[in-house]
Amino acid sequence: MANGTNKLALISSRGTLDWAYPPFILSTAAAAMGWEVGIFFTFYGLPLLKKDLTATVSPLGNPAMPMKMPFGSEGFQNFNWPIPNVLMANIPGFENVATGLMKKTFKNKGVATVNELRDVAVDLGVKLIGCQMTMDVFGFKKEEFIDEAEVGGAAMFLEYASDANVSLFI
Amino acid sequence: METVTKKLDCSGLLCPMPVVKTSKAIKEMAVGETLEMVATDAGSMPDMQAWARQTKHELLEATENSGKFRFVIKKTH
Numbered sequence: 256m257a258n259g260t261n262k263l264a265l266i267s268s269r270g271t272l273d274w275a276y277p278p279f280i281l282s283t284a285a286a287a288m289g290w291e292v293g294i295f296f297t298f299y300g301l302p303l304l305k306k307d308l309t310a311t312v313s314p315l316g317n318p319a320m321p322m323k324m325p326f327g328s329e330g331f332q333n334f335n336w337p338i339p340n341v342l343m344a345n346i347p348g349f350e351n352v353a354t355g356l357m358k359k360t361f362k363n364k365g366v367a368t369v370n371e372l373r374d375v376a377v378d379l380g381v382k383l384i385g386c387q388m389t390m391d392v393f394g395f396k397k398e399e400f401i402d403e404a405e406v407g408g409a410a411m412f413l414e415y416a417s418d419a420n421v422s423l424f425i
Numbered sequence: 426m427e428t429v430t431k432k433l434d435c436s437g438l439l440c441p442m443p444v445v446k447t448s449k450a451i452k453e454m455a456v457g458e459t460l461e462m463v464a465t466d467a468g469s470m471p472d473m474q475a476w477a478r479q480t481k482h483e484l485l486e487a488t489e490n491s492g493k494f495r496f497v498i499k500k501t502h
Contacts, residue, residue, distance in 0.1 A: 261479070280440065280441050283441050283445050284440070284441035284444055284445070284472075286448075287441065287444045287445045287447070287448035287449075287476065288444070288448070288475075288476055288479040288480055289448075289479065289480050290479075364439060365437045365438050365439045365442075365466070366439045367438075367439075367442055372441075375445055379445075379448075
């Protein structure tokens, strides 16, 4: 606990649309409760800092991911469409379809977009740290990230997290 | 019924937006004023209670009426 305020330190390591939600939902909720919040974006989480945020979702390797239809009757919408991996792997553009369906379903249900949640996080003063090592490895430049993003390494994050009440690796 | 200073409609919004919007609205109000927030998200009931405990603002009312949740919060600091 830092100065009597609760503190949340997150590591965001996955950048697909589904995995982009948890860090932004948790960070905005915590900040809304007056907590101090920081997110360290590393490996595949790093693109979530890009100005042009284009997270997609792949059902490939997500065997538990239900496919929901964003249209039709309630029964139709609530049906879990079993999509075998072997099928997805062989249909070009399936990832685009899955991403479109997930975005539409989320929108219909009243979930904010990842872009909106990131804007809220910035607005609430959530500290956003990009991993320098990942930037070097994958060839990201700081100019590609939103202005609010900082850059740091493992030691910087660990020092930040050292007095956090809640630390999660996502 | 108590006097409500400000009203906020979070109907149709899911987690974490009711909490986020409530927090923003409270920040713009003066100490002692009350905010009425309505939501349809069933998660807003436990979330608003946790939010009030964490922020130390006073949750005067937290009720449900056929899928509509109503909260009255007093800004305490």
